[in-house]
Amino acid sequence: MTAPDDLARDAPPQRTRGFMLEWRAMTARTYVRIVGSLREPAWIFTDAVLPSLGMCSYVLMYRALGAPRSYEAVAVVGGILSAFWLNVLWGMGAQLYWEKQQGQLQLYFAAPCSRMAILTGMALGGVLTTTLRSIVGVSLGLWVFHVRVTAVDVGALALVFVITMTALYALGMTLSSLFLLYGREAWHVCNALTEPVYFVSGLFFPIRALGTLGYVSAALVPLALGLDALRQVLLHGAARGLLPLPIEIGGLFVFAVAFLFLARFALERLEALSKHEGRLTLRSQ
Amino acid sequence: MRTFVTRLRSATWLGWQLDSNWTDPFLFLVYTVLRPLATGLILAGIFWAVGSRARTPEAFAGFWLANAFHNFVNQALVGMGYAVVEEREEYETLKFVVVSPVGMFTYLAGRAVVKLAMAVIGVVMLLAIGAWLLHLRWPATGAHLGPLALTLALGVAATVSSGFLVAGLGLSMPRAAINVNEGIMVGLYLLCGVIFPIDLLPRALQNVSLALPFTYWYEALRRFTLGHGASARLGAWSDGTLLAALAASTLAFVLLGRYGYLALERRARRLGRLDQTTLF
């Protein structure tokens, strides 16, 4: 190791505050997520190929039951969105668990940037990389199962997609705050939220089929409402939507705002609680 | 033999301590009840969505049945693969198990016993829910009980043998172990005609399906429980032919599981992978 002469000649580095600090932290964390995806392409297998294969099974089940072809389109849209849900659970929710295990978490918490900036960076990176991976599901839907969408309102599609992603990833931020306090218990919560949420969200069938449970679900689970809205934009009547589209868009907006506030509140409260109890940096919980 | 039984008992006890989660009902609920139940209920949702628009609704009972028994694959087969991941990454005790007198093979056998027991809970639960919620019926007349019992036994043997193979892959490919487990779970769901007849797959994939014992297993379970299968292609086979195909493919997988596992463990040992953790 050499003496720090070169370092001494420099003026101390500027350390920005406020918005620029948060922006830098956010973009740096987004960079990690994107670079990680590109450098470890094997993740495409678990994050894109496997969910798409799972989707194929349900599409073929509809075919085996002799159901109208529009149901297959419903399953394909669900399969595409399942990749995002898995990213929300494991790329956001459980991510802080892995950060804690590696010893990274304490470095984030000892730094001056906010936790929301770091989680927002993770979320942005997650949306971008998962959107790219959803090409696998889209390709399967279009060229293998010959799903057709007609007269798509691109503006409505973009609006619904953005609000749905905001709501979902804000939920992911809220889940991640659980890991500040808990370790493997929260990991099990994420496991518990995989298939059960598929069911209550109507991932592979129109949520209308669940009757009253469908309405309850739409009111509580952003994935349910977002999926139904996306199907309506892409498939119109064939989606067999639960509620009129404008109402669903309004509901998604409420979800997005509510979960963002909840995420911030939960992060602050659970950070304080975990520091009181000494669990913030406790590994192998 | 006595030594093997003693070691198997120790391994089974450890597997029970790790998997049963009796001290935490929430964990037990999640892994033994909630997740298998949710997978079944997704099928129920599809059934309710399609309703009277289905042209072949009678096929649904067969899909529900096979999905219930696929719980063995999820719990035991994939579970054995995850046992390797857990031991290596989570508890970091893999190397100690390998060098102990129990050895990894017996240890995995013990873990498999527990996972099979937990899978039975899921299977029974799904069959009961199918009967109660969806009014599905599981006749299984006396004439079919014998073949049904044989089918079950062969299926369990195929599951455990495949589990050893998956565990061996996990030993020798640490970085890919989780992906391999997930891929096999989804791949088998697609290839073995769990919730659709294999006839709907492209011909090339059908040939792959026919090399897997689980394809025959699900078909035989349907035939001997409901009186009919799902696949027109396999429907043309007699009961004897179907059982023979199941037995032959199971035997192949038993041999592959045993010798394949040993070869993969040797490979892992040679490449120094037994204590290699991969968290970044």
Next chain:
Amino acid sequence: MSHPAQHPAAVETEALRRTFKASKRAAAEGPAEIEALAGVDLRIERGEVFGLLGPNGAGKTTCIKILTTLLYPTGGVARVAGFDVVREAQEVRRRIALVSGGEASGYGILTVRECLWLFSQLYGVPSRDAWPRVDRLIDIVDLKPQRHTRINRLSTGQRQRMNFARGFVSDPDVLFLDEPTLGMDVTAARSLRGFVAEWVRERAGRTVLLTTHYMAEAEELCDRVAIIDRGRVLACDSVPALRRQVQGGQHVELELRRADPRLLEGDALAGLKPAWGAEHPDRGTRTVKFRLPTDTPLVRVLRALEERGVQVEGVATRETSLEDVFIAVVGRALDERTP
């Protein structure tokens, strides 16, 4: 809000306490609470390299975690650069950096350069300043050939050096080093210590709080040392002053032939409290250590032994070390278990 001008100390704690609830099983067999810090008072001036020395479980890391805002105290007050670590945590974080030894943090898929740049961004350092600084730090820690290597391909030592460099990307006012040389080889550890000493000297106001259980590290690097055990600071002063506190002069080690412990009793040798060491069967000798009181010349001891027919094959003396201070203050050696 505190004004830093009124609190010139880099680090200050007053009656700092931290207790943890014991697990249910531990609570059934022992106390319900574990007292990690039992009222710690420290004052570290700006520009100091301050050592916190103690055995495992003494409370060193707990203290660091509180000072770096990762843990709340259960009692008392702690201030870093004049800011309260609980109420003004954000101001504290702007001015500190933390390096923990033996850690394996860092995203494996990032290169060394990228990882250091990432952490500079968490402190708001503009990229145009951060990249050149990162490159210079990489040079300083001798990782230039590995600058484009992914972290998951670095050796343990290389990863340690990278983590060490990470502590300097933001040029903190107060640097917390929690056992930074843990797991490092001797050469790398020595270089690290030299670097830290130089870094503090080159610009006024830089402060280092170092926790360690390596005596030599504390002796070499620290302006002052606090000895902590079971959550309490037992002594705090410069190393020479601590040595002087321990009564007694030289430490003597004799290698004796035909050594019988009874031969070391008697007036001439009263008060020596010899500690018998290893036997050397190949030479037929045995080692004995004792501290020579200042009023007892060594020659008197040697003459007394000669009169008793004890052959002295070897004599070695040394000054009081920090380890001797530790044993005197704590009551046991650093590696002895807490009774």
